[in-house]
Each structure stands twice: as C-alpha cells, then as structure tokens.
Amino acid sequence: MFSTSPSTTNLLLAGAGAAVGFAAAALLLDRLRSRERCGSVPPFPSLKKGTVYLVGAGPAGPELMTLWAYGCVRQADVLVVDDLVDSRIGELRRPECEVMGVPKRGGKADSTPQAEIDQILVREAKKGKSVVRLKGGDPLVFGRVWSEVKSLREAKVPFVLVPGVSSALSAPAAATIPLTEKELSASMLLLSGHSADAIDYECAARADTVVLLMAAKSFPSIAARLEAAGASPDTPVAAIKSAYLPEEQRVLRSTLGSWTATVEAAGLGGRLLSPCVIVVGKVAAFAEDTMQKQT
Template sequence: MFGRRLLGAAVAGTAAVAAAMAQQHMANAQPREGTTAATTIATRTATTTATRTTDAQTRPTTAAAGKVYLVGAGPGAADLLTLRGRDVIARADVVVHDALIGDDILKHCRADAEVIRKGKRGQDPKSATQEEINELLVAKCQAGLTVARVKGGDPLIFGRAADEMRALHKAGCAWELVPGVSSVFAGPAAAHVLLTHKRWSSAVAIATGHDPDSLDMGALARMDTVVFIMAGATLPVIVEKLQACGRTGATPVAVIKHATLPNQRIWTGTLDTIVDAVAGERLSPSVVVIGDVAQFAANHGLNLL
C-alpha cells in the first residue's frame, strides 16, 4: 500500500514538471514584452541567412572543385615512379604528360581518363608552349576535374613547375606537388657515379645546359662536381667555357643517356676528350657529370673508393 502511494506521488510529480516545461516553452515562443512579431521574424531570418552564408563559404567553388597534381614521374624506369605518383595518375580524370613519359608510366591511367600529350622538346616548333599548357590545366581544373600533370624527373628541378603553380594560383585552382626522382640523381647513380665523396666531392652544383651563356661558368668551374641536364647539344660549348675558366682538361667527365632504362649508355672521358668520344651521337636525353667523381662511372676507379 505504501509502495503504491509513492508510485502515485512520483507519477503526479513527473506530470507536474512536464506541464511546467511545456508552459515555459510556449512562453518563450511568444514575443516578449517590448518586442513585436516582426522583430522575432527578422531575427530568425537573419539567423537563417547567416547559416546559409556560412554554408556557401564552406562549399568549394567551381575552380576549387577540381584539383591539379604536378607529378614527378622519375627518370624513366617505370618502377622508379613513386607510389604516390602512381596513385594520383590512376585516379585522375585527365592526364597531361610531357614528351618523355613512356607507356610504362601511362599504363596506370584509368581506362576512361583523357590522356593529353603536351611536351616541349628543345626548339621543336610542334611543341606546346608553356602558356598553352597553363591554360589547359586551368580549364580542366575549373571544369571540376582531377588533373595529373606528369613530368619527367622531379617537377621542381628545371621542370617549369613555377610557371604552372603561378597560373593555377592566379586562377584560384587547387594544386599539389608530388615529388619525383630526378635524373640529376638517378643518372649518376645508374652509372655508379657518387655525387659526393669524403675525398673527391664535398659540394655539388646542378645546372641546365640549355643556355651556357647565361651561366656563371667561373663559379661552376670552381665546384667539386657539376651535374648538367639538357646539355647534349651544348656539351662542346660547356667544355670550352669551363676550361677557359680554369678547369683542367684532365677533369673526368661522364655522359649518361637514357638513364635507368634498358637502352642506357655511358661515355667516359675528360674535358679534353669527351667531345670526341660522343661525336655524332644524339645525346638527348642525357646527364653530364663533370668532376673527379666521374672517374667512377661504369665501375671505373673502384679501387680508389
């Protein structure tokens, strides 16, 4: 009997609390003294507008809906493509690649991907201009597509990445860099050339041979080791200028063509002999190493290690 009285009191108390809460909710829903219904509606409208504005700011714009990845594809061998580079290529809607990107790299593209060859090869008049490539990347990104811009080596080492980064940034496009293995490092490694050595080389310079007249050959001549890329056509000029700046003709030189690929070739010599050694050869693409460490190319001079 006593238990029933307690239960009945508890139920009654609960009902009273619920009724009080409902009455308070109704009071809050009514305009307070000194306000009007219009004021209440205006407040709710402002709150809704603010919420919508915040939502709009967090939603990506058309330009930001797409994204461009600047991918370094490595020096040539397909198994030197990074895992991240492969994954980006595999999920891209559009793949825009340089002339030296081979089928072993492009095989990772989706079957329905748009694959566009946009390479620049020296003075080839058929090569795409950098402006054309920039415009293509921006257009595809603003169309909401994922774009893989695939370059040989690493995009930040003489890869014109700065031009494309600037164009994408200016257009408000999202972009990301995917590093690659540069031929600057892979070429010498494939030929067993050490770029640094506690006795032979404590400093390394990297230079493009595209325009030797624009280089400070005096500074390069004083470096322990210099690695040139894009120097196949200008090697005689480079050799002459280095010697004119005081580099001895006995300085070892190694030229590595198609580094890391099955058709890789290596020529060795000195500043006095290397031009004759490669006479008549088409040296593009190649890496040229100048300095004492070049004597180790193709396993030469291993007894000096």
C-alpha cells in the same frame, strides 16, 4: 652504336643487385594493384575534384615512381603528360581517364607552347576534374613548373606539388657514379645546358662535382668555357643517356679537353646523345662499364 675505344663504352647487362632491386619494385606494384582490386584502402590520399596535381613521374618506368605519384596517376580524371614520361606510367591510368599529350622538347617544331599547357590545366580543373600534370623527373628541377603554378594561382585553382626522383640523381646512380664522395667531392652544382650563357663558369670550375641536364648539344661550348675559367682539361666527364631504358642506355666517358674528339669518334652529337645527364668532376671517373637495367 658506340665504338669500343677506351673513352666510349657500350652498356652491357646489369649485375644481380640491380635485377633484384627492380624485381622488388615490380612486386610492390603488383601488391598495390591487388589491394586496389580487393577494395583495401590505398596507401596514398584521394585526389580532390577541381584540383591540379603537379606530379614528378621520375626518370623511367613505374618502378622509380613514388607511391604518391602512383596514387595520383591511378586516380586521375585527366592526365596532362610530358614527352619524356615513360609510356608504361600512362598505362597505370583508369580506362575512363583522359590523356592529353603536351610534348615539350627544346627547339622541336611540335613542342606545345607553355601558355597552352597552362590554359589546359586551368580549363580542365574548372570542369571539376582531378587533373594530374605528369612531368618526367622532379617537377621542381628544371621542370618549368612555376609558369603553371602562377597560372593556377591567378585562376584561383587549387594545386598540389608532388615531388619525384630527378634524373640528376638517378642517372649517375645507374652508372655507379657517386655525386659526393669522401676526399673527392663535398659539393655538387646542378646546371641547365639550356642556360649556358648564364652559368658562372669561375664558380663551376671550382665545384667538386657539376651535374648538367639538357646539355647534350651545348656541352662542347660549356666544356671549353670551363677550361677557360680554370678547370683542368684532364677533368673526368661522363654522359649518361636514357639511364633506365634498356634499349637506349649509353654512357660516354671522356675528359673536358677531349670531349669533342670523343663525341666525334663515337659518331654522336647534339640530339643523338639526348636525353642525357652529364657529370663533370673526379667522381665521373667511377662510371662503370655496365649500368643498372630494369628487368
């Protein structure tokens, strides 16, 4: 649990606007299923056998999937699923669809090697199946999709890239943080916390808004290096954890200079704050005490 200090906020129930939005999305999903039961032509293309679909599942449940992604899951012969994909999305599959879990979380002993995932995709497609590789967020945003693309090309297996909603955009929205805002932020820099040593800190320190994925563990070091590169210690920071999972939602508000103390006061550190999206810049000060929740 978070403390109730000014820099740390427990998240409360969302406002009516969020509830209406998710209710509308749920209604749309119900209508799609009704069309399928009635034999109506679905609003997405049919999957081809022997083809791999590299699909972005979005940052949460079915409500934040694209229609294209929904269609892929509903038609797949095989789902090859990342650890971060919401379990409710897997429940959309047909009863005869085979599910292969390939957890891949940085540093975890039970993570599936990327080479093994590449081999699974090639093997299942060559069996003549329609294979959906389901990744959280957008597969082209820190999704390690290029290894899979190269393997499929080398094996002459056809593939299709299906974009998704990235947590880099949706998590700040859940906390009411605009990534760009007139007179405050005209640019945004997207970074990976797994590549902290590769960051151009002088460039990042000058950016209006910095968004970091997979940085829960490395951010204390990143914050110190941003300061050393010229960023003000008073620069607002907001970390949004599990943005659209009602039981796990959290937001942690601080500044670059006080980040470490804030995390310690909240009893959080490393993996306890993961998975999260971290926003650095003036717009991070807009983080709300409440977040949008699925209802």
